[in-house]
Amino acid sequence: MSKPLIEVSGLAMRYPTGRMALTDTSLTLNAGELVVILGANGCGKSTLLRCVAGILQPTAGQVHVAGEPMTALAGRPLAEARMALGMVFQNANLVKRRSVIANVLTGTLGRHRNWKTALGLLPKAERPFAQRCLEEVGLGSFAEQRAGTLSGGQAQRVSVARALAQRPLALLADEPVASLDPEASEELMGLLRRLAHEDGLGVLCVLHQPDLARRHADRILGMKGGRVQFDQKPADVQEVDVSSLYTKPAPEALPA
């Protein structure tokens, strides 16, 4: 079997406030796989994603992305390694007054550092590729439309197209359906699953909807109190495993 795309081992994260957000967390993500992270508010899901993305430097442990030791990199090499990871957030964060295609083109900027992009000019040569990214998310005919006119579901799909314009190996999605209705949520999760299964991307996605996780994930990772509680195929995850993630631990069991 080939090496995992993302390997996280023994990750710990203590914020300057003293809050221990992650304790000895390990996981793997393979190319072509959609893994969903479930867990209650404050259990460390976003911290984990931000450590994987190289946005936060963990207190201990390692993150490898396509063999690159992210946690050992800094400056330009870290910025370049981070291009392998496309981020999708709770909100699409599009520039509303610009066209949809201009928003997608901003995803290519990291690959074009020159005086033109420093002045805010978008790389025109990337337009056909940006159009393909839009088609990939089913919005090819929306290229010239102003981003502010899109529905929430469409805007979120454009944010996926923007992440794809980075040419990433993996997508990290932090509650990407939080502001979407059930139909748009289903559609977005279907899109992420297709990008994994058909295009070979690795997708690591935080959700608060166990039912969506069961329908779309290849594996579900349950987190509680900054630790991974289980890492299993949806069919092997019992209802009691899921509900245990949302019951409060006794105060003495919480890390300091």
Ligand SMILES: Nc1ncnc2c1ncn2[C@@H]1O[C@H](COP(=O)(O)OP(=O)(O)OP(=O)(O)O)[C@@H](O)[C@H]1O
């Ligand atoms: N910048 C920060 N400084 C200090 N503590 C933080 C910071 N960010 C998060 N925390 C704390 O770390 C713990 C984990 O937070 P995190 O945001 O990773 O949880 P989460 O599982 O993503 O929560 P949610 O589901 O509410 O988004 C929480 O106790 C939180 O208060």
